[in-house]
Amino acid sequence: MLESSTQDLSTDALARDPDGTRDQARLLDTQRAFDSVAPDYDGPRGNNELIQRMRVTLWNTVQNLLPTGSHIVDLGCGTGLDAVEFARRGYRVLATDWSPGMIARTRERARTSELADKVDVEHLGVQELARLEGSFDGMYSNFGPLNCALDLPAVAAQCARLVRPGGVLVFSVIGRICPWEVAHYVRRGRFRRAMVRAARGATPVGMNKHTIWTRYYLPREFYRAFAGAFALDDYRALSLFMPPPYLVDRYRRRPERYERLGRLDDALGAWPLLRDMGDHFLIVMRRR
Numbered sequence: 021m022l023e024s025s026t027q028d029l030s031t032d033a034l035a036r037d038p039d040g041t042r043d044q045a046r047l048l049d050t051q052r053a054f055d056s057v058a059p060d061y062d063g064p065r066g067n068n069e070l071i072q073r074m075r076v077t078l079w080n081t082v083q084n085l086l087p088t089g090s091h092i093v094d095l096g097c098g099t100g101l102d103a104v105e106f107a108r109r110g111y112r113v114l115a116t117d118w119s120p121g122m123i124a125r126t127r128e129r130a131r132t133s134e135l136a137d138k139v140d141v142e143h144l145g146v147q148e149l150a151r152l153e154g155s156f157d158g159m160y161s162n163f164g165p166l167n168c169a170l171d172l173p174a175v176a177a178q179c180a181r182l183v184r185p186g187g188v189l190v191f192s193v194i195g196r197i198c199p200w201e202v203a204h205y206v207r208r209g210r211f212r213r214a215m216v217r218a219a220r221g222a223t224p225v226g227m228n229k230h231t232i233w234t235r236y237y238l239p240r241e242f243y244r245a246f247a248g249a250f251a252l253d254d255y256r257a258l259s260l261f262m263p264p265p266y267l268v269d270r271y272r273r274r275p276e277r278y279e280r281l282g283r284l285d286d287a288l289g290a291w292p293l294l295r296d297m298g299d300h301f302l303i304v305m306r307r308r
């Protein structure tokens with residue numbers, strides 16, 4: 021399934037960083053950051069109640085679009101929570117990630133859940149998709165791995181090569197407009213942090229004393245990279261009324277009140293204008 025190592029680059033990326041060294045260094049920063057948190061990523065950092073709520077939305081969206089038995093790819097699988105859940109629901113999953121630490125966690129999870137025969141696990145960054153062979157019914161990516169892609173058009177071109185006509189992409193992507201985040205940091209006088217999502221291009225975001233190079237998107241900015249080969253089926257806000265996951269302590273103090281906000285997300289998150297905001301957005305595209 022995997023061919024020898026190569027990195028895909030669009031012409032834009034070649035113009036920005038002709039020999040690729042800057043992007044390579046940034047990818048390694050991001051890899052180190054996620055390796056450093058992989059051992060405890062299922063704790064509050066990677067899977068609290070607010071994350072789980074968004075996770076279920078992606079699970080059910082994929083399940084509504086693709087029949088069980090479909091062969092799907094997880095881009096940026098983290099510790100494999102989604103990959104194993106989809107295997108449990110009857111899908112064949114190829115789980116990929118750029119962090120060797122995360123990949124080790126996914127392998128272990130697949131083994132201990134006794135679903136290893138339904139989950140293939142490959143250490144593979146989204147910038148290396150040219151190494152992958154095969155035809156897939158769909159791909160999903162949860163909680164922002166594609167925000168770490170430094171050359172999204174090149175990733176989109178590989179998705180187009182790998183997903184069969186009629187197949188789907190279901191991605192949850194970190195959005196640009198998160199009212200909760202702006203209010204939270206402005207109240208604390210952290211104005212630069214409040215505006216981090218306004219940055220153009222890849223911006224350094226700290227995690228665990230490391231750097232994740234992150235690009236933020238409006239849904240339409242994100243879709244632009246995929247528009248040549250994929251039709252836009254749908255998109256919606258995730259955690260617009262609910263606070264972002266790092267504010268889970270607020271939720272824990274008054275869960276009933278925040279569950280009401282969660283129900284607003286469910287009811288209104290796909291409305292025009294509202295769907296362009298939120299901590300993340302969930303976007304569904306279909307291969308032409």
Ligand SMILES: C[S@@+](CC[C@H](N)C(=O)[O-])C[C@H]1O[C@@H](n2cnc3c(N)ncnc32)[C@H](O)[C@@H]1O
Pocket residue numbers: 047050051054055066095096097098099101102116117118119122144145146147161162163164165168169
């Ligand atoms: C916020 S975590 C989400 C993990 C997982 N999808 C989940 O739902 O828990 C982001 C993941 O993206 C991975 N990642 C970062 N850059 C990547 C890249 N260039 N290619 C593939 N995966 C990447 C990280 O290693 C990390 O596992």
